[in-house]
Amino acid sequence: MTPDGTTQTAPKGVLVTTTSASTQSAPLRDQPAVVPPATAEGMLPPTPPRPRRLPTPIRPSAFGAQDVAILVGAALSALCLVWIVFYQLTSLSGGLGFLICWYLAFLGLTWFGTAQIIERQVATDRVVAVVVVSAALLVVGIVIFIVGWVTYKAVPTIHWGSLFTKDQKNFEVADPNALAHVGILHAIIGTIEQVLIAVAIGVPFAIATAIYLNEVRGFGSRTVRTVVTAMSGTPSVVAGIFIYSMLILTHVLNYSGFAASLALVVILLPSVTRVVEEVLRVVPSGLREASQALGAPEWRTVWSVVLPTARSGVVTAVLLGIARIVGETAPLLFTAFGSQVKNWNPFLHDQGALPLVIWSDVRQAQPVLIDLAFQAAFVLMALVLILFVLARIFSRAKGKGRAKTRPDEDDFLARVFIPIPIEEREEST
């Protein structure tokens, strides 16, 4: 609820003065302990000044006990009411239906209770707040559920000794201890190689495109921007088909990790371009002017002023781009093709990948393979999580002075994670 967020900020100012008062008075309070010898000689002991007393900070608009009581009361009475109507009077059944009816009754009773006890306007406000908060809780809940479910399915069955050291070639259907003999090393190798190659090819192009769109603003940049936007909406399976039909069917390449990397580049390029362009746009134009006014050529301005200023944002964009492609399955289906055995060479022969292991193994009849698929999903999730944490650290790890020129620094990730407004902004310009 919003009051929770604000309660922390409001008393802050008061709290600061309290701490500073206590640090001032702390040494003074210690003084008498040292001074007693002087008292013995007949000198007056210095009276320690009283620690400053500050009134207890209050928040007039706090979400009080009464409000909590109304919400709890509404929730409970909605439960009772819906239980009676749902199961006793109408003999309906089903958990989801019950939940939806309970939620609607909860909203209604919240409004009614608040309107009765406080005021009608407050009641509407409260109901909207409840809807917004529950929507947020729902989203967080779904994410936690997905992560929790995969973890719950994967972790108990993980055979740590083999998961990261073996591939699937020794799989025996009859073996009761099969998990000890199989692992996903082949898929980890494949995923890492494919992603690294895709990044090595895609990121320079993406940064160059973003610079063209935002710094050079050259011929056709509007068209390029539209194409990039359209490209980012391309279904990823199309990227796979593209590489398959252009390079594999024509025998330019065989099924290989490299072909998969090229398909991933098609996915990576627009997403990184768009984020980098957004990051470059945040660089104040005054810096470009200052650089030009010092006699810098355009490439110098971009290389020495714009890119360093946006460095952490660019790094974040790249990490998020990696997170985007690391879990792509469709482009790999007919490019890397998947494999049960280790293949270190990304340029030759079929290669495994984590998403492919999940895709193929989870549909098998053997419980061992299904377990393995969940373990691969767990490893993949952990990989993405690590990348997101890295992205966060990089976007926070700014020089202190930089905060002044980029006040919306903290909002950056929020803007990255909510892609729709970025699109709107892009199309409006």
Add this chain to the structure above:
Amino acid sequence: MTTTLPPAAPMDPGHPAAYAGTSTLGDPGQIDAEGVCAWFSGRLVLETVNLTMEKSKVTALIGPSGCGKSTFLRILNRMHEVVPGAQLAGSVRLDGVDIYGPGQRAMETRRHIGMVFQKPNPFPAMTIAENVLAGLKFSRISPASKDDLIEESLSKAGLWNEVKDRLGELGGALSGGQQQRLCIARSLAVKPRVLLMDEPCSALDPTSTLRIEQTIKEIADEVTVVIVTHNMQQAQRVSDYCAFFLAEENQPGRVIEAGRTEMIFGEPTDQRTFDYVNGQFG
């Protein structure tokens, strides 16, 4: 576009390095603007400005908002053409060499005619020292002694004592006034012959403003200063010459009156100048 070649140019004005070799500090330049007009997207905003900015003097451009002072200033070091849709006519001569003449490159010109902007804009990814040296880095010039140049430039900008122990900190860590003086130091480090200042104090508090004004007076004998300001007192305090710009209703901006500062403020010949400097409009 009328390009008037100077009668006694020191070098062939068509040569890219026409005034490159003679640039040393203590060698301030004189700027003659002749018949300067400016358009934004086809709309005339500045009409036939003839103005001479004397060597080693401070010239203040005053006038109400939107009268083309800043546009004129940006024409003086070819920053006007950076704006999309901007056009111009006329000639601007630095010590007799037309900066818009054939073969003259904008980058080269901007090294000789530096600029300080309204909003302090040190490069946030660079340290204080790197900021000072940025212009040289951009021009691929390595000074004889970087440390000496940093100290010299920061001292001239009146910032050395405040930052000498924290040269490795990022430029953005300074206060607004200090940032602006860092920008002045950065511009002075490339040893320009003219320094253009576009309302350099309008984002600053009175104390910082005073420091900048002192700085302007101190550097004036080494570099010609042209300053745009909205502050009448500031124009009176720092400038030797003054030009009053005005854009009357539905008219492009023009220079109404120009001359010695005492004259403009003391006994202006034009009624509009009198009204403006006495705060009766604008």
